[in-house]
Amino acid sequence: MTLLSPHAVDAVEDTTVRSQLRDAIALFAEPSSAPRLVAEGQSVSLPAEVMDAFRDVLGRFANGESVVIGSVSTLLTTSQVADFLGVSRTFVIQLIDAGKLGVEYRGTHRRVPLADAARYADDAKRERETKLDAIAALTARTGGYDGDPF
Numbered sequence: 442m443t444l445l446s447p448h449a450v451d452a453v454e455d456t457t458v459r460s461q462l463r464d465a466i467a468l469f470a471e472p473s474s475a476p477r478l479v480a481e482g483q484s485v486s487l488p489a490e491v492m493d494a495f496r497d498v499l500g501r502f503a504n505g506e507s508v509v510i511g512s513v514s515t516l517l518t519t520s521q522v523a524d525f526l527g528v529s530r531t532f533v534i535q536l537i538d539a540g541k542l543g544v545e546y547r548g549t550h551r552r553v554p555l556a557d558a559a560r561y562a563d564d565a566k567r568e569r570e571t572k573l574d575a576i577a578a579l580t581a582r583t584g585g586y587d588g589d590p591f
Contacts, residue, residue, distance in 0.1 A: 442511065442554050443468060446512050448509070448510045448511065449507065449508070449509045449510075450502075450507060450508045450509075450510070450576070451507050452502070452506055453502045453503075454505070459503050459504075459505060460503075461501070461505045462499050462500075462502050462503035465475065465499055466496060466499050466500055466503060467522065469492065469495070469496050470496070475488075476492045482508070498510070506510060509525070511555045512555070513554070513555060513556040514554065514555075514556075515554070515555040516545060516547075516552035516553065516562070517552065517554075517555055517558060518550070518552065518553075519533045519537070519551050520553075522553045522558045525558050525562070526561065526562055526565075529548045533553070534551070536561065537551060537553065541561060542557050542561055543557040548553065
């Protein structure tokens with residue numbers, strides 16, 4: 442495993458550029474036997490998996506999202522994981538101690554695989570959405586919204 446910082450790219454703010462990205466996604470959505478990348482006159486065939494990842498990144502930029510790119514084997518420090526998850530470093534250590542995040546040790550230093558941090562973020566988001574949906578349903582059933590649709 443490598444200890445590298447993932448590459449973070451800020452969201453595209455320009456709505457014209459985001460629209461152009463959506464147009465590009467539509468071009469790539471058409472089935473092609475061999476998608477190709479062309480740069481400076483050189484053409485390279487792209488495997489389907491790479492094309493899927495490329496479409497995903499374009500879609501995220503088109504939706505105005507920031508993107509973090511890193512290999513699954515990238516190891517993050519606890520501070521980097523905290524920044525990635527938007528929590529404190531102390532909370533990350535508690536997650537590691539509770540077994541909710543994988544960890545590798547480099548001497549006495551904890552390192553968390555990027556894949557584990559991303560998995561935890563996805564799981565936490567799904568859990569949060571489920572709980573919020575349950576609260577909204579309960580509130581709607583008990584008349585907490587006074588009949589106003591939301």
